Amino acid sequence: MHLLSSLWLLAATAEAHYRFSRIVVNGVAETKEWTAVRQTKNYQSNAGVTDVNSPDMRCFQMRPGTSTATIAAGETLGFIAASSVSHFGPVQFYMAKVPESADINTWEPAGNVWFKAAKIDAVKGAGGYTSGPDTWPAYQKQQVEFQIPKNVPSGKYLVRVESIALHQASNPGGAQIYLSCAQINVTGGGNGTPGPLVAFPGAYKSNDPGLIWSYYPVKTSYTAPGPAVWSG
Ligand SMILES: *[C@@H]1O[C@H](CO)[C@@H](O)[C@H](O)[C@H]1NC(C)=O
Ligand SMILES: [Cu+2]
Numbered sequence: 001m002h003l004l005s006s007l008w009l010l011a012a013t014a015e016a017h018y019r020f021s022r023i024v025v026n027g028v029a030e031t032k033e034w035t036a037v038r039q040t041k042n043y044q045s046n047a048g049v050t051d052v053n054s055p056d057m058r059c060f061q062m063r064p065g066t067s068t069a070t071i072a073a074g075e076t077l078g079f080i081a082a083s084s085v086s087h088f089g090p091v092q093f094y095m096a097k098v099p100e101s102a103d104i105n106t107w108e109p110a111g112n113v114w115f116k117a118a119k120i121d122a123v124k125g126a127g128g129y130t131s132g133p134d135t136w137p138a139y140q141k142q143q144v145e146f147q148i149p150k151n152v153p154s155g156k157y158l159v160r161v162e163s164i165a166l167h168q169a170s171n172p173g174g175a176q177i178y179l180s181c182a183q184i185n186v187t188g189g190g191n192g193t194p195g196p197l198v199a200f201p202g203a204y205k206s207n208d209p210g211l212i213w214s215y216y217p218v219k220t221s222y223t224a225p226g227p228a229v230w231s232g
Pocket of ligand 2: 017087
């Protein structure tokens, strides 16, 4: 019995990875994977990125994009996790404006081009932080979503979804980052100046407190890594 349950746990752990391969625009889900989402290197393994200094932190990209989804500023953009966000941790959404003259399918988002558009961070309960869904609102969800800021200028963007899995992150390098980039065309935007702008790699260090988790003693504070969310 004991051996069996250990084996089951091992299998469950191995299968617990995921990928973000489809988007949902205003409640309408893409039917096919890797349509507006650039296909990632983990499209078969579902494994996360663990080296925050790797260029894989940008889009974890295996091949260029194939199409661009249109969405209005202020509307809701979702990402579907296949098959779910099965590890606890924060989920964050970054956006990078594609230069007018660039081809969105092949543009490489290097340098300080990313601003944080939204995050689904930890919620501190009466007992502090736990490793369960009471603390992590995105945990075990099949879809995570955010609102395109109303004030972003119209135009082409890459939207980078990132789920930071903390279950093995008791030491630097243990966090697993599940990410992908969607290609979108924002219409009806405003005249804001999104920022601060950061680079991937560069925005995170492996010993960032937000990339480390302690089961015991449990953390008394937690903030997801990276810059503040753009205030719009
Ligand atoms: C984005 O939308 C604008 C306004 O509808 C359109 O003119 C432009 O061609 C679109 N660009 C892409 C890349 O879809
Ligand atoms: Cu996993």
